[in-house]
Each structure stands twice: as structure tokens, then as C-alpha cells.
Amino acid sequence: MRFDVVVVGGGPGGYPAAIRAAQMGAKVAIIERDRFGGECTNYGCIPTKALLKAAKIIEEMRSYPFIKGGAEVDYGELARWVRRVYTRSSRGVEYLLRSYGVEMLRGEARPKNGKRLLVNGEEVEAGSIVIATGSEPVDIPGYEVDGQYIHNNRTVLGLEEPPGSILIIGGGYIGVEYATVFSALGSEVYIVELLDRILPQMDPDLARVVDKKLRERGVKIYTGVRAGEPRRGDGHLRVPLSNGEEISVEKVLVAVGRKPNSGFARELGVELDERGFVKVDDRMATSLEGIYASGDVAGQPMLAHKAFAQAVVAGENAAGGDAYYVQRYVPAVVYTDPEIVSVGLTLEEAREKGLDAEAEVYPIGGVAKAFIEGGADGIVKIVYSGEEILGIHIAAPHASELAGEATYLLETSASLEDLALTIHPHPTVSEALREAAEHILGRPIHSVLKKK
Amino acid sequence: MSRVTFKLPDIGEGVAEGEIIRWLVKEGDEVRQFQPIVEVLTAKAKVEIPSPYDGRIVKILAKEGDVVPVGSPLVEIEVAGKPVDGEEVAVEAGGETGETTTQEQPVEVEMPREETRVRAPPGVRLLAKRLGVDLSRVRPTGPRGIVTRRDVEAAAREEVVKPVEAVAKPTEQVEKPVERIRIHGIRRFMYTTMTKAKQTIPHAYLIEEVDVTRLWELRERLKGYAAEKGVKLTITPFIVKAVTMALKEYPLLNASIDEERMEIIVKKYYNIGIAVDSPEGLVVPNIKDADKKSILELAREIRMLADKARKMELSLEEVQDGTFSITNIGAIGSIAGMAVINPPEVAILGVHRTFERPALVDGQLVNRKYMYISISFDHRILEGAYVTRFLMRLKEILENPELLLLE
Numbered sequence: 014m015r016f017d018v019v020v021v022g023g024g025p026g027g028y029p030a031a032i033r034a035a036q037m038g039a040k041v042a043i044i045e046r047d048r049f050g051g052e053c054t055n056y057g058c059i060p061t062k063a064l065l066k067a068a069k070i071i072e073e074m075r076s077y078p079f080i081k082g083g084a085e086v087d088y089g090e091l092a093r094w095v096r097r098v099y100t101r102s103s104r105g106v107e108y109l110l111r112s113y114g115v116e117m118l119r120g121e122a123r124p125k126n127g128k129r130l131l132v133n134g135e136e137v138e139a140g141s142i143v144i145a146t147g148s149e150p151v152d153i154p155g156y157e158v159d160g161q162y163i164h165n166n167r168t169v170l171g172l173e174e175p176p177g178s179i180l181i182i183g184g185g186y187i188g189v190e191y192a193t194v195f196s197a198l199g200s201e202v203y204i205v206e207l208l209d210r211i212l213p214q215m216d217p218d219l220a221r222v223v224d225k226k227l228r229e230r231g232v233k234i235y236t237g238v239r240a241g242e243p244r245r246g247d248g249h250l251r252v253p254l255s256n257g258e259e260i261s262v263e264k265v266l267v268a269v270g271r272k273p274n275s276g277f278a279r280e281l282g283v284e285l286d287e288r289g290f291v292k293v294d295d296r297m298a299t300s301l302e303g304i305y306a307s308g309d310v311a312g313q314p315m316l317a318h319k320a321f322a323q324a325v326v327a328g329e330n331a332a333g334g335d336a337y338y339v340q341r342y343v344p345a346v347v348y349t350d351p352e353i354v355s356v357g358l359t360l361e362e363a364r365e366k367g368l369d370a371e372a373e374v375y376p377i378g379g380v381a382k383a384f385i386e387g388g389a390d391g392i393v394k395i396v397y398s399g400e401e402i403l404g405i406h407i408a409a410p411h412a413s414e415l416a417g418e419a420t421y422l423l424e425t426s427a428s429l430e431d432l433a434l435t436i437h438p439h440p441t442v443s444e445a446l447r448e449a450a451e452h453i454l455g456r457p458i459h460s461v462l463k464k465k
Numbered sequence: 466m467s468r469v470t471f472k473l474p475d476i477g478e479g480v481a482e483g484e485i486i487r488w489l490v491k492e493g494d495e496v497r498q499f500q501p502i503v504e505v506l507t508a509k510a511k512v513e514i515p516s517p518y519d520g521r522i523v524k525i526l527a528k529e530g531d532v533v534p535v536g537s538p539l540v541e542i543e544v545a546g547k548p549v550d551g552e553e554v555a556v557e558a559g560g561e562t563g564e565t566t567t568q569e570q571p572v573e574v575e576m577p578r579e580e581t582r583v584r585a586p587p588g589v590r591l592l593a594k595r596l597g598v599d600l601s602r603v604r605p606t607g608p609r610g611i612v613t614r615r616d617v618e619a620a621a622r623e624e625v626v627k628p629v630e631a632v633a634k635p636t637e638q639v640e641k642p643v644e645r646i647r648i649h650g651i652r653r654f655m656y657t658t659m660t661k662a663k664q665t666i667p668h669a670y671l672i673e674e675v676d677v678t679r680l681w682e683l684r685e686r687l688k689g690y691a692a693e694k695g696v697k698l699t700i701t702p703f704i705v706k707a708v709t710m711a712l713k714e715y716p717l718l719n720a721s722i723d724e725e726r727m728e729i730i731v732k733k734y735y736n737i738g739i740a741v742d743s744p745e746g747l748v749v750p751n752i753k754d755a756d757k758k759s760i761l762e763l764a765r766e767i768r769m770l771a772d773k774a775r776k777m778e779l780s781l782e783e784v785q786d787g788t789f790s791i792t793n794i795g796a797i798g799s800i801a802g803m804a805v806i807n808p809p810e811v812a813i814l815g816v817h818r819t820f821e822r823p824a825l826v827d828g829q830l831v832n833r834k835y836m837y838i839s840i841s842f843d844h845r846i847l848e849g850a851y852v853t854r855f856l857m858r859l860k861e862i863l864e865n866p867e868l869l870l871l872e
Binding site: 295335336337339340341400401424425426428 | 584585586587590591594595608609611
């Protein structure tokens, strides 16, 4: 079989590449060893968001004073609903691929020679190749995933009931999202983070909001602490911590990070960086002619929306186009309660770059919709230099829906004044963004200026 | 003392950029106000730019050979006797001559900018990539220094010219003997205006035969008198005169088009351009108010303009504001040809070689002198019948040169 473009990997870094190449008239095949839609659709973004929706409903039923009796959850039903959500998404991806005439090949792709690949022993010849093999969870010694006691983000979805207690190793976005889910479902939750705070990649003020909220829900957070080798016994794991304490839990979720799946790329012979990511230029071209890479395997940040953008570029170029990845900002979104968004520079990063930067933290308590949505303790933090916006950080109900606007402001070099002069609908949480800009400009209406 | 960045001033109608021919000063030199500091070749003529201040040249910001747009920095001058408060930064924003600031902060100096810090929305960045334009070298015109789509397109057009310079350096691979001639200055103006003329103006053409026997006889009789006055008489001044007479009767040929307002601007003055091949390419200086000048005056002026053109000494004024042009290729050869209109004019007259031919006059076979004249005209606003009448009138005057006395 011969194709103009062969895409290896059917996730967010792969399937958009296949579709774009097909739109350009190329004969395209896509190879997937598991399920179309990839990690995001089947094990990551999508199922976790479904679980977090459940968590949100449960928390709201608990926190609003007019609901009596709380929530009773049928976990089996919830798990089935979650499965329905991601299965639907995965089928949607297959439908799109089929509609664009993309040949879907199931199996593991192995390089043969040149641009010839083997899939299930059959030879596939490619005019050009897009490597979109994604990433996988990082293991830690002593915590080999067994799917029974020790889990990663994939196996944890297979639980038949919420654990009575769970230790989450790693306070990154996966860790805090699962902490949000399991604490709502009534589990006793521990987070152990090696660094001095949870969400170490995000703005510290955002991390603080999430930290406080999780603690209020009863999550026990250990920062600057390492989990030692666990001891098994009586259906529990005893985990010694580096601070001398020992905790006993039913399950452990390892969420210390992800690493690129670069085995295929290495066999193919493309150049990798010291962390194992495929080296690409702004056309998503690798070191080998006619071979492109996109998504997690092509570098940080390992986020689906970055993968989408890169995949389109890779697909277009693989089909003979002239596309470039010109995006400067990739928003980071964590679906905790409240949701948090970081895009652009933090104050610390801006100052490290030698910019004359300042930051203003605007508490959103004055925004009526934020209070209605149960998130009056959120913040909007804008990092700026003069009129220029350098970074936007939000902790608020529905903050994820504001991430697009925040990114657009940065991509188009909008000024604080542009933001302040843009009408935001009332009542919405989005008003907080505009108010924060007004606040910096010294003319807010819905907050009281301190007398100087 | 204060430092001022002096920018290429607006030096005349239609002049958007200039090529730095020669610096007349060097860094460290003292200059007086109005002292010429640099020679700039604009699209139409060579101009000397004077210093706007007394002071000292600190830094020259444009190299010889650079093509710089109007408004771009030429030179930093330390201005004498213009004290600036230590803390205060005096900025004459929008001033004609440049911007003033303290010594510590020279403005307008090109700083290498990190590309990712250039403000440009994603669509503009993609366009820049596709056109191969380095964003950090683009002059932004958007608010707060934002690079717009137009800025990138403009930069791309400029870069199209640059590769010539780049490949002009001999490379080892080039084995075949070639000479590369840079298309710049006047030659570049010729390149762009001729392209524009042919691509935008629907040209139509007419050719007519003129019996110039009597015109040559007249010129023969008068050339002695002219020589006494130090003037070498050719037939060109007669043709210029005849053209102004005919144009007065057919004024639509002495016009230009205002495309924005969709109007024809009919000129009530007659600045007749004469095409000259200068060493740098085609130039068309024009004789101002040619209709009001005598044959002798015209002859003298044509000679003077041609000399200046060949020495590259034409002033901007001498090449601007022509209303109609004549190209006299006949002096060299060619029996007939079709000239290209010199925008914004709407017609050009071609004058060709005079040749002898036997002709029947009153039943007698006689030797006569003939010449073809051609006209190229903008068919968007001129009809063939109208232009033919003009041409026939011109033929009539040239065949009966005594008519010139009536003017």
C-alpha cells in the first residue's frame, strides 16, 4: 500500500494532521495501536472532565444551602456515563477520518527502511510521515503500576468504586484534578509533592487558591516531601514519607509527569533532544526530509490544544503545503474547583527575562456571577509592563472558558486599555478580566481604590 | 548638547525613498547648518541633503548604496547649543527634522530585536513566514508598534530588490562570464514606472507619415542665425512648438487622471518632456511652459536639459510635473516604433528617422524628406478618432512650418 502521507498516531497530534493532509488532496493513512482520539480522548482530558462534572455536581449539592440531604452517587452508573462520553468522542474522530477518506490502520507501526513502515506485518509506503506517537506516564521505582493498588491515569479509570483512601504522588494538574474528583466522591485523599507547592508549573497565586480549596475539602497535602518504598499488607499500602510520617492507603495514583513515546522516532532515525522529544522546526519538520512530528512527542508543553495546532501544520506541510507554527502562547488549564488558567508569563518569569514587569491580583469577589457560581474566592492576576499585557492568570468558576480570550489578548498584543474598553457581558465571570484591567489603570468601578 | 536623529526628509512629490550615493561627511565631522551632508539619488534625480543644525556627526545610520524610505534615520547629530535637562527627555514628536533626546538615550537607532518580542498578531506572523520576511526588520505602523499585514507586504516588496545585491558578490560556482548590473536609482524608477505604465494603461497606437522636406529646409535656412547665437538648431524645438500648438486644440492629450475621484485633470500649461537616455537609464526632463518659448529658447533648453541628464545633474523640479512627452529616437535610427506612456501623462509622441524618398508632386517625380511620427495614448480616456485628429493637425503644422509663425 502506498500513501502520500502516513500519520503515526491517532491522537490530537495525529488525526488533525491526517484530516488537513486529506483536505489538501493527499492520499492519507493513519495508524493507531489503541483507540482513535488518543490519550486525550480515551484516558485524559475527556474522561477526567466527565468525572470532574460529577464532582462539581456533588460539591454544589453539598455547598449550596438550599439542597437538603446531599448527593447519593451510583459510581457504576457514573463510570458507564464516563465511558459513553469518551467512546462518543473517539467515534467522532473515526467518523471524521472516514468522511475525509483517510485510511485507518490499526496496529503498531514499525519503521522498515526509508519511508516504508510495517503495520501488522504489512508494508506501508509513505511519501511523507507525520510522527504523532504522543507520550506516556512516567513510572517511579517501587511504584510499578499493577492496576490494582498502584495506578496511573489510564488504569485509575477502571476502578469499580471510589477508593476509601488514595495517595496521589505528584501535585501537578493530573494529581490535583483527581484529588478534586476523589475528594468529592468521599475518598480520603493525600497528595505528596516533591516541590514546595502543588501546581509548581502554574502561577503561585493560582496554586494557593487551589491548595486552600482542596484542604477545605479534607485533602491532605504534603509539599516538599518524598514518598518512600511502599509496604503491602491487609489490602492497604503503607507509605513512609520523607518527613517521618507514614500513611496507609488503599490505592496509589502515580501522576509525576509524562514522557514522550519516542521509540518509533528513534528507530526511524530522526534527531531527538536530550529529553527524548523529536526536534522540530517551525514547519514541524524533523531532521529527516519529508518526516514531520507534532503533539507531545514534539516537545513541551504536552497539551492537546498545542498538539492540534502543530498537527495541522505538520499535515499541511506533509501534503506539500507551506504552513508554519507561529503561535506564541499555549494556555494551561486545570479543571480544579475553581478552574485555573495560566497563559503568558508569570511575574517571576517576566522579571527573569529582564522585563520591567508588575502584577496585580484582582479578587473576583465583587463579580456577582462568580459568587452565584460559588467561586467568590477566585482571582484574576495580570502581569504587565506599562500598557503591555505579559501574562494572564485566572482562578475562577468557568475560567477554562476565559482561556481563549486571554490567549487572544496576548497573541494580538492587546493593551490593558484595549481590554478595559471591551464590553464584557453582565453578569458573567468574564467581567473579572475587564475589571482587573480597569483596576490596574486606576479606574475600577466595582472595587474600591485604596487612597494613596 | 543633545543628540538628534535626522531622518530622510520628504524631498519632493512622488519621492518615497532615496538611495544613499555618497556621504559628504564622516563620523566625528563638525557640520554647519545647511551644509550638504549626503548625496541621495531619488527615483528621479540626485539631491544633496543639507544638515538642519550646527553640530557634530555622531553616527551615520545609512550606508552608501542603501535604499532608504522617506522618514527613516540617516544620521545622528550632536547639536551644538541645544541644552537638554539631565532628566528630562525632550522629544519633538512629529517634528520635521527629527527627534531630540538625551545623550544617554539615542532614539530611532535600529536595535536588533528578538523576533518573539515583535508585536504582530498570528495571521501577520504566518504571512511573514510565508513571504520569508524577518519580522524584526519590519517597520511597524500599527498602534504601539504592532506590525500589520501591510507592513509585512511592504517589507516583502523591498526584499525582492535585495537579492540582486546578495548575488552580486561573485560566488565560486559562477563560472560563466556575466556582468550583473544593479537595477537601482533611475534605472529602478524606469523599471517600476514602465511596468506600471504597461500593466495599468491600455495603450493604443497610431502612426502617421509626415513630409518634412520644408521643415528641414526651414531648419537649414535658420541654423546659421542660430549658430551666431551659440545655438545648434535641430528639428526637435520645431516639433515641440508644433506639439504645443496641436495640444491647445486637443487639450485632452495634455492631461492626467485622478483615479481616486474618477476625474480627468486637463492641464492648462504645457510642460513638454523630452526622453533622454542618461548613463543611469531613461529620464524625462521637461521644458516648462514650452508654448510660451521661442524656437531658439526651446533649442537652448533642450540642449541644456540633455546635457544635465547625461551628467546626472538634473534637479527634481526639472523632471517633475511634465504634461506630455516626446521621444525622439529618430536621431539614432528606427523607422517607426511604439513608445510607452510616461505616467501620470496620457500620451507620448514618438519621432522617428527622416528618410528621403521619390514622390510625385504635381505630376513631377521629386526627392522628398519623410518621417514617421507615432503616438501612444491612454485608451481609457482618449478615443482613436480624437487622437487621429490631433495627429493630423500635428502633421499639417509640421508639413507647413510657416504655421508656427502664427503662434
